[in-house]
Amino acid sequence: MSDLENNPAQIEDILALAARWRDEGEEVALATVTETWGSSPRPAGSQLAVTGSGRMAGSVSGGCIEGAVADAAAETIRSGRPQLLDFGISNERAWEVGLACGGKMKVFVEKLA
């Protein structure tokens, strides 16, 4: 484990950790909460980093949509194309994923070049 991961002060600094992973030669996608409505556990700006090898750090929800976001991240790593994901009760995919809190949110997924 790197110093960054060991340092509790860096728990919130997902971007720095993502950059470190990329510098280590990993392919990295970064997911960022861009908008929330109603009850959602993590505010806009919250981030989840995912690598091609499956490492993860951070969060974009209380755990309900991390799996779906990681799948989208894998796709963005493959294609290089960013995605804007929409999760909410009105959205069928979100129902499947289950945003149990009843909130709605948008998550932007991009690849670190």
Next chain:
Amino acid sequence: MTPEILNSLARARAQHRPVVLATRIAPADAAGAQCLLPDPAAPAELNSAADAALAADSSRTVRAAGAEWFLHVHNPSPRLILVGAVHIAQALAPIGAMLGFSVIVIDPRRSFASPERFPGIAVRTDWPDEALDELRPDTRSAIVTLTHDPKLDDPALDRALKSPAFYIGALGSRRTHQARLARLAALGHAQPALARIHGPVGLSIEAVTAPEIALAILAEIVAVRRGAEIGAKAAA
């Protein structure tokens, strides 16, 4: 995200410079473009939205220049300035760092202010008033005095009261605190300024150990920073 953007962002953060990372998120065919704001070359509309987001310390999505942008606020970390490198400071420093504060410990007594007692934390051994004159606490700073020694605490509280720090706390019993307020009043600090000092410091959670007291203090700091309603403390 390009390495250039990532490096500029890392540089701004290392220099404690407030910046906004703007990302175009819609329309889909033009998504992904990024820039750091403020930037004179960017549309005025986008720059003023970034200023507003920085002032509110809140990341948000805005519609500007015919597109949808996510404005990610990167403000410098708030500061937690501890006067007194005592046992409680040893608990406050790592928990404060975990909560995202940039922690600075001040104590001219070198036996207390040894780097070995505060791994990875900035420790200063100048006098608290001189240190605070140099640190210039701002609206994103919290200051807590912990020495119980008026020679160290009082000059620090004097400087703290002259600053716009969002939180000032002083460790000590109610009786100690009354005596302290009288001394600060003699230095020319009147009510309501003196009421800015949280003393006894921290939320009432019957804390006993140093980490528990640190938790009570940081819980109060978070509550003040986030504008939470805190229950009135029980009377002595």
